[in-house]
Amino acid sequence: MISKRKVEERNQRKLAILEGSLRVFNELGIEKTTMDEIAHESGFGKATLYYYFTSKDDVFVHIMEYGWKRLWEGIESRVVENIGPRKKFIGIIRKMGKIVTEDKILYGFLFTAPNYINDPNKQPWKIYQERLYAILQSIIEKGIEKKEFVDLNPNLLMKAIGGLFHQLLISNEEDLKDNEFEDMLKNFLRPKK
């Protein structure tokens, strides 16, 4: 029976491989990244990668799952708060912004490299992604209902915010001033008088 310490060590090694992979994926792109380079970057032999993961694809899947799960778990407590939709929405976006900004490399990668694996049976991260989207959409709908948000197609609003989020917090190289993104979002969502 394997000790807790041994399991923890094993997980640390897997994480080291994932982080090394991410650094090279991000620099070169997935396809231009070789297992040799991943091995070198993470400090293991190439065969060792296959000891912990079944394939290059498997490494990618683990990175995606790790990132989306962490994002979801980071905002989960905000989801259950019993407050108005606008406040809740801003709270979640604020929290997401924080998590994403803390690990821009991971989340930049997550948001721009989704089509590498197209097989729906091999996309375990989708469940967290879909939960997140569903929750945000639900809050937007309630916000429009209660006239706390501008009266636009909620589906469209969702996409618009996704576009803003991505372009300003992920792709943007310069750090935003405090609340800049949030202020823009608030103005954008402001109902018409």
Added chain:
Amino acid sequence: MISKRKVEERNQRKLAILEGSLRVFNELGIEKTTMDEIAHESGFGKATLYYYFTSKDDVFVHIMEYGWKRLWEGIESRVVENIGPRKKFIGIIRKMGKIVTEDKILYGFLFTAPNYINDPNKQPWKIYQERLYAILQSIIEKGIEKKEFVDLNPNLLMKAIGGLFHQLLISNEEDLKDNEFEDMLKNFLRPKK
């Protein structure tokens, strides 16, 4: 001396290859696309591709240049109109939306596959791209100056609009209703009272 008709035929063949390539690039992604598949899709033998283009990368470069050039040339006449920044901006965005919606496959590809070639000396499409961005940014700055736009960092606004544009006109699978995007943009740009 080659006749005009022969030159035109040659260009038509090159275009056929580019369109075939784009279809497969879009479906499979650049790296998963083989020259064999491009050949099959465009109705030529593989060696024929190399008769017209120097390499797979060359095909990609031609697609990028073709698309960005067309976009730039499509809005060029609006740039020189002697009207207010807000009107001009909306006019350009409207025109861009039209061009992009008419060839979603091409522009979807253009906006999501920029890092395939990183060598700055091999990115001829950048000149059109940069012209376009510079013009839009200049108009935004004038719009803020004249209080026709919300008073935010123009660089940020630029990025935000890029995010909206991408997410709503490119990534969005459902067609927008007439003016939906434009209305949202107007709302977004609305100065605070």
Added chain:
DNA sequence: TTAATTTTCGACCTAGGAGTCTATAAATAT
């Protein structure tokens, strides 16, 4: 009609990279 040029393509070459092999080292259990 013949020669020259342009266009075409399947077979082939070669380099590169995912994944495996097999032996060894390190860690743990007896």
Added chain:
DNA sequence: ATATTTATAGACTCCTAGGTCGAAAATTAA
């Protein structure tokens, strides 16, 4: 101390895909 299990890695295999070869077909010029 020995046996077992876990972890390690460079050499190697095998396959794929970019790109070329060399010949033939089609078109054009003389």
